[in-house]
Amino acid sequence: xxxxxxxxxxxxxxxxxxxxxxxxxxxxxxxxxxxxxxxxxxxxxxxxxxxxxxxxxxxxxxxxxxxxxxxxxxxxxxxxxxxxxxxxxxxxxxxxxxxxxxxxxxxxxxxxxxxxxxxxxxxxxxxxxxxxxxxxxxxxxxxxxxxxxxxxxxxxxxxxxxxxxxxxxxxxxxxxxxxxxxxxxxxxxxxxxxxxxxxxxxxxxxxxxxxxxxxxxxxxxxxxxxxxxxxxxxxxxxxxxxxxxxxxxxxxxxxxxxxxxxxxxxxxxxxxxxxxxxxxxxxxxxxxxxxxxxxxxxxxxxxxxxxxxxxxxxxxxxxxxxxxxxxxxxxx
Amino acid sequence: xxxxxxxxxxxxxxxxxxxxxxxxxxxxxxxxxxxxxxxxxxxxxxxxxxxxxxxxxxxxxxxxxxxxxxxxxxxxxxxxxxxxxxxxxxxxxxxxxxxxxxxxxxxxxxxxxxxxxxxxxxxxxxxxxxxxxxxxxxxxxxxxxxxxxxxxxxxxxxxxxxxxxxxxxxxxxxxxxxxxxxxxxxxxxxxxxxxxxxxxxxxxxxxxxxxxxxxxxxxxxxxxxxxxxxxxxxxxxxxxxxxxxxxxxxxxxxxxxxxxxxxxxxxxxxxxxxxxxxxxxxxxxxxxxxxxxxxxxxxxxxxxxxxxxxxxxxxxxxxxxxxxxxxxxxxxxxxxxxxxxxxxxxxxxxxxxxxxxxxxxxxxxxxxxxxxxxxxxxxxxxxxxxxxxxxxxxxxxxxxxxxxxxxxxxxxxxxxxxxxxxxxxxxxxxxxxxxxxxxxxxxxxxxxxxxxxxxxxxxxxxxxxxxxxxxxxxxxxxxxxxxxxxxxxxxxxxxxxxxxxxxxxxxxxxxxxxxxxxxxxxxxxxxxxx
Ligand SMILES: Nc1ncnc2c1ncn2[C@@H]1O[C@H](COP(=O)(O)OP(=O)(O)OP(=O)(O)O)[C@@H](O)[C@H]1O
Ligand SMILES: [Mg+2]
Numbered sequence: 001x002x003x004x005x006x007x008x009x010x011x012x013x014x015x016x017x018x019x020x021x022x023x024x025x026x027x028x029x030x031x032x033x034x035x036x037x038x039x040x041x042x043x044x045x046x047x048x049x050x051x052x053x054x055x056x057x058x059x060x061x062x063x064x065x066x067x068x069x070x071x072x073x074x075x076x077x078x079x080x081x082x083x084x085x086x087x088x089x090x091x092x093x094x095x096x097x098x099x100x101x102x103x104x105x106x107x108x109x110x111x112x113x114x115x116x117x118x119x120x121x122x123x124x125x126x127x128x129x130x131x132x133x134x135x136x137x138x139x140x141x142x143x144x145x146x147x148x149x150x151x152x153x154x155x156x157x158x159x160x161x162x163x164x165x166x167x168x169x170x171x172x173x174x175x176x177x178x179x180x181x182x183x184x185x186x187x188x189x190x191x192x193x194x195x196x197x198x199x200x201x202x203x204x205x206x207x208x209x210x211x212x213x214x215x216x217x218x219x220x221x222x223x224x225x226x227x228x229x230x231x232x233x234x235x236x237x238x239x240x241x242x243x244x245x246x247x248x249x250x251x252x253x254x255x256x257x258x259x260x261x262x263x264x265x266x267x268x269x270x271x272x273x274x275x276x277x278x279x280x281x282x283x284x285x286x287x288x289x290x291x292x293x294x295x296x297x298x299x300x301x302x303x304x305x306x307x308x309x310x311x312x313x314x315x316x317x318x319x320x321x322x323x324x325x326x327x328x329x330x331x332x
Numbered sequence: 333x334x335x336x337x338x339x340x341x342x343x344x345x346x347x348x349x350x351x352x353x354x355x356x357x358x359x360x361x362x363x364x365x366x367x368x369x370x371x372x373x374x375x376x377x378x379x380x381x382x383x384x385x386x387x388x389x390x391x392x393x394x395x396x397x398x399x400x401x402x403x404x405x406x407x408x409x410x411x412x413x414x415x416x417x418x419x420x421x422x423x424x425x426x427x428x429x430x431x432x433x434x435x436x437x438x439x440x441x442x443x444x445x446x447x448x449x450x451x452x453x454x455x456x457x458x459x460x461x462x463x464x465x466x467x468x469x470x471x472x473x474x475x476x477x478x479x480x481x482x483x484x485x486x487x488x489x490x491x492x493x494x495x496x497x498x499x500x501x502x503x504x505x506x507x508x509x510x511x512x513x514x515x516x517x518x519x520x521x522x523x524x525x526x527x528x529x530x531x532x533x534x535x536x537x538x539x540x541x542x543x544x545x546x547x548x549x550x551x552x553x554x555x556x557x558x559x560x561x562x563x564x565x566x567x568x569x570x571x572x573x574x575x576x577x578x579x580x581x582x583x584x585x586x587x588x589x590x591x592x593x594x595x596x597x598x599x600x601x602x603x604x605x606x607x608x609x610x611x612x613x614x615x616x617x618x619x620x621x622x623x624x625x626x627x628x629x630x631x632x633x634x635x636x637x638x639x640x641x642x643x644x645x646x647x648x649x650x651x652x653x654x655x656x657x658x659x660x661x662x663x664x665x666x667x668x669x670x671x672x673x674x675x676x677x678x679x680x681x682x683x684x685x686x687x688x689x690x691x692x693x694x695x696x697x698x699x700x701x702x703x704x705x706x707x708x709x710x711x712x713x714x715x716x717x718x719x720x721x722x723x724x725x726x727x728x729x730x731x732x733x734x735x736x737x738x739x740x741x742x743x744x745x746x747x748x749x750x751x752x753x754x755x756x757x758x759x760x761x762x763x764x765x766x767x768x769x770x771x772x773x774x775x776x777x778x779x780x781x782x783x784x785x786x787x788x789x790x791x792x793x794x795x796x797x798x799x800x801x802x803x804x805x806x807x808x809x810x811x812x813x814x815x816x817x818x819x820x821x822x823x824x825x826x827x828x829x830x831x832x833x834x835x836x837x838x839x840x841x842x843x844x845x846x847x848x849x850x851x852x853x854x855x856x857x858x859x860x861x862x
């Protein structure tokens with residue numbers, strides 16, 4: 001019981017419940033099926049991206065270029081579909097976006113693994129590089145006339161429930177997120193590669209001594225993030241029914257915040273899929289529903305920042321209490 | 333073990349009497365080959381001009397417990413890294429299990445059953461005990477998927493061999509140093525270890541943990557025929573555990589042989605080339621002077637209970653007790669790193685409130701912590717920068733610029749005073765041997781000339797010869813009027829350096845002892861009695 005209480009996941013879950021109660025009691029429409037389905041639809045893209053970010057953070061790195069990769073994948077996929085196969089089914093777009101994402105991810109991996117450069121520096125660089133290349137070499141106008149398969153995908157639903165006003169629709173894109181969650185969970189917990197990612201985050205030196213091929217693991221990590229970002233980008237475009245090269249970029253911190261709130265530590269080695277899912281839920285609710293209890297939009301960021309501070313601060317203080325001193329004498 | 337010895341003597345005699353003993357000689361070689369796990373011939377290794385190893389010859393037999401001793405910087409850790417394949421030798425032969433290795437890679441050493449347990453243990457703090465033990469093996473077997481049942485089975489089996497009870501599901505970061513060590517041993521066993529090498533494994537262990545470690549070592553030797561090579565500066569431990577002694581000096585093995593041939597004095601002599609006699613510190617404080625430090629009723633939740641004592645200028649007061657007796661907590665409290673809930677602290681009869689290390693430093697208190705290797709050194713920076721880092725303000729001229737000449741003078745002075753073994757104080761600290769890095773931490777604090785110096789285990793990891801030099805240094809500083817609180821569980825050290833010893837039990841000072849009125853046996857008996 002004590003163990004359960006001290007777990008980060010429990011803390012996040014309690015916060016979510018508290019927030020839901022607070023919002024729901026003030027505004028009962030929060031609990032409507034329609035709103036819940038909308039919330040799910042809103043968390044689809046963040047959810048996919050968060051899985052990639054989780055893996056990077058567990059390995060002790062950080063990636064901030066994934067949003068640029070996502071929009072790059074989306075834009076290229078839509079442009080190619082429009083130009084060469086306007087009637088192709090939606091999965092073609094997903095394949096193109098994933099391949100593009102994978103390729104860009106491997107560029108990150110190349111710099112990180114071959115030159116041992118700090119991951120933040122590399123991905124900060126590629127973030128503007130990918131974005132700049134997209135705007136100047138591929139296109140900078142918003143594509144509103146997306147291929148018909150994307151339009152119909154946007155209207156698709158796996159569950160339709162008639163309500164007093166209109167219907168509540170559950171979009172199939174949630175299945176992509178669920179798939180990403182399951183794959184990541186299996187990967188991290190049941191493959192040697194996944195354990196290697198934790199090992200790398202725990203101690204790079206020990207991982208090398210144990211015989212992990214750290215270079216290969218890093219190629220996998222950043223490739224995987226790229227691939228997921230491509231998929232997320234395509235999903236985003238399909239839901240929004242447009243390909244805007246300025247979209248998504250700028251939301252990195254939201255996703256990273258969700259992952260960190262879920263218990264992943266930026267120093268590497270810690271983080272779970274369950275925690276990340278909870279973190280995403282928390283951030284999505286805070287982002288889209290605080291307004292329901294009268295928190296103005298401009299204050300939402302402040303509230304989210306507060307949640308992060310408190311959410312990551314409490315475990316750190318608890319750890320210190322337990323006697324794990326984190327203050328070093330070097331810094332006095 | 334007796335057999336080849338007999339064979340050797342026998343054949344040697346025949347060989348020297350008549351010159352036709354080829355048959356017997358080859359038989360001896362055959363026997364010796366079978367018992368010999370590792371042989372080094374004329375190993376040389378230099379680092380950018382520093383000759384760390386200068387022709388090391390060494391053999392290690394199967395199933396024997398070997399101890400390697402020598403002064404700081406004589407090349408012990410370097411030798412171990414060469415055996416493990418981590419460093420490439422410049423010259424010499426390495427023969428493992430009868431096979432000569434031109435180019436020894438870490439993986440070769442592991443395949444031959446050589447397992448080195450490094451000081452950082454190469455464990456993953458974020459993973460569970462079970463996974464840490466099983467991971468290498470799973471990897472070596474080329475597994476792609478994780479079978480948690482398998483992981484638990486492997487770990488359980490390994491811990492059963494070590495015969496210790498450690499929760500499999502706990503994270504390694506929650507483990508004590510002693511448990512981490514046992515986990516590392518368990519891991520080594522699963523990889524078919526024939527020889528387990530440990531570099532200063534006991535420097536962070538309590539006495540009880542050391543005796544657990546030793547019984548594990550003895551059992552593994554007896555039941556599984558595993559050989560050990562064990563580096564330590566604590567000669568009493570070395571004499572207790574080892575069957576074969578190997579003494580190094582200046583990059584060479586200068587003496588080796590059966591344990592029975594050695595005693596404390598001979599070991600010291602072989603290591604240092606001189607005999608050491610320390611004089612005790614006779615000091616009677618002037619009771620008319622006010623005390624430098626007066627502590628009254630100091631308490632901290634659960635760990636300190638009504639601490640009361642005085643310390644005068646020029647005194648060296650020892651604080652001892654078992655781990656958990658509160659000896660380190662007392663230091664932390666005085667240095668503002670442990671919140672106290674009661675009590676008063678006076679410096680020069682003026683009450684002071686110390687709630688942070690900054691406060692403590694302001695009042696002229698210095699503290700050299702216990703785990704100096706992780707706290708307080710900038711490893712990539714030069715030795716001299718590390719030495720002066722605390723006194724940088726004093727070395728600035730009126731323009732605020734650092735006076736290079738004075739920095740150099742300071743650095744040279746301390747390198748000399750503490751005999752830090754280096755060819756150039758401008759080299760990064762990480763090029764120093766373990767014991768010499770510790771001296772840099774000491775130098776850094778001593779250079780700041782505090783009024784009251786708290787030293788926590790100042791000579792852990794320091795060789796006997798230098799220990800004496802450090803003790804002289806401490807006495808000299810006290811002679812100049814510094815007050816010194818010396819926390820240690822090294823009994824000879826306490827008796828030789830302190831003029832008073834405070835014995836702590838369960839957070840309380842239970843007794844005050846005068847070194848003149850006691851001896852080693854009596855004090856160590858008092859230390860462990862509950
Ligand atoms: N990476 C390195 N670069 C330069 N010099 C080094 C390096 N490693 C070790 N040395 C030097 O080699 C010598 C032997 O060092 P080593 O670490 O083997 O000593 P040691 O016997 O383990 O000492 P200690 O008891 O203090 O741990 C020392 O003079 C040290 O300064
Ligand atoms: Mg060493």
